[in-house]
Amino acid sequence: MIIPSYLKKGDTIGIVAPAGFMPVEKMQTCIETLDAWGYNVEMGTTTHSNSTNYFSGTDEERLQDLQQMLDNKKIDAILCARGGYGTSRIIDDLDFKKFRKHPKWIIGFSDVTVLHSHLYTNYKIASLHAPMAAAFNEGEANNPFVQSLRQALEGEPATYETASHEFNKAGLVEAELIGGNLSLLAHLIGTDSDLKTKHRILFLEDVGEYLYNIDRMLVQLKRAGKFDKLAGLIIGGFTDSKDTERPFGKNVHEIIYDHVKEFDYPVCFDFPVSHAKENYALKIGVNYSLETGSDKTVLKEVSEP
Numbered sequence: 001m002i003i004p005s006y007l008k009k010g011d012t013i014g015i016v017a018p019a020g021f022m023p024v025e026k027m028q029t030c031i032e033t034l035d036a037w038g039y040n041v042e043m044g045t046t047t048h049s050n051s052t053n054y055f056s057g058t059d060e061e062r063l064q065d066l067q068q069m070l071d072n073k074k075i076d077a078i079l080c081a082r083g084g085y086g087t088s089r090i091i092d093d094l095d096f097k098k099f100r101k102h103p104k105w106i107i108g109f110s111d112v113t114v115l116h117s118h119l120y121t122n123y124k125i126a127s128l129h130a131p132m133a134a135a136f137n138e139g140e141a142n143n144p145f146v147q148s149l150r151q152a153l154e155g156e157p158a159t160y161e162t163a164s165h166e167f168n169k170a171g172l173v174e175a176e177l178i179g180g181n182l183s184l185l186a187h188l189i190g191t192d193s194d195l196k197t198k199h200r201i202l203f204l205e206d207v208g209e210y211l212y213n214i215d216r217m218l219v220q221l222k223r224a225g226k227f228d229k230l231a232g233l234i235i236g237g238f239t240d241s242k243d244t245e246r247p248f249g250k251n252v253h254e255i256i257y258d259h260v261k262e263f264d265y266p267v268c269f270d271f272p273v274s275h276a277k278e279n280y281a282l283k284i285g286v287n288y289s290l291e292t293g294s295d296k297t298v299l300k301e302v303s304e305p
Helices: 024-036 059-071 097-101 110-123 144-153 182-188 211-223 252-260
Strands: 012-016 040-043 077-080 105-108 127-129 159-163 171-181 201-207 232-239 282-284 287-292 296-301
Touching: 012 024, 012 059, 024 040, 059 077, 059 097, 105 110, 105 144, 110 127, 110 171, 110 182, 110 282, 127 144, 171 182, 171 232, 171 282, 182 201, 182 211, 211 252, 232 252, 232 287
Parallel strands: 012 040, 012 077, 077 105, 105 127, 171 201, 201 232
Antiparallel strands: 127 282, 159 296, 171 287, 287 296
16 A cells, blocks of 8 residues: 655645535635644635536536646645535546655545545555544534544554444454445445455445435445455444335344344444544555454554554
8 A cells, every 4th residue: 555645734735625515614614723733725726616506616627626636746635625426427537647656645535435445446545534624613623533634644543442332243353444435335336446345444434315225235235245255344323314204124223234244254333434523534545453342442553564
């Protein structure tokens, strides 16, 4: 794996919106916080979009904005303002030649899962599944989840702990960490951005999905062999899940457990990675140890074996 350089005071973080629209005023607290952390901030054109539809600009505008951030040697990291939908519409037209020579941290989650998976699969370049601009709002910049982004950018190895869950499967493994949003990972199956999961620790999270659709996407991952021969599995938050008028008959944890109970690798439920406030920064492609015990789960970043 290629690990981008960690940041130091005076480095520049570029902010772009490669998918959905976000008003620039909602990014202001994030900008001010990054400045307080000692970083310069450069805003992409998509952060000042005049778009009147769902996206922060046309496909071409979003492509060009992200491309110039990837190519610009003066940009040391790229923070995606928000997710939503739209990155997969431009991913195949991005040129990573200059980026591969001068890799930098790409930061975000949700639809940014497309970028994380594409970089990992095609170029073995690590990236950051982490809070985006909205997470800094309403006095939240000092919470441990936003601070975990700062620590990750500064190169501080992470150690995260969470309480055990009744569906956890105990064990201890060490492997590269991959994953992200369930709906996006299912969306990427069969594409050039598809993830190989064998002997990796996979993490999953999602938001606002119907229970039957969560089940359907898990069936898709399982049929595609994504759960076979994992090193470990981390189930994050599945926030704001919805049920149909005629109930599905199981809650989200029961649905997931039924799909993975046959496997003998460690499984952790309710890990704090999600679309909610509880969203620790995780480095895609970096080695972690996952220990699931009777009282707690510990996910710890480790050096290369």
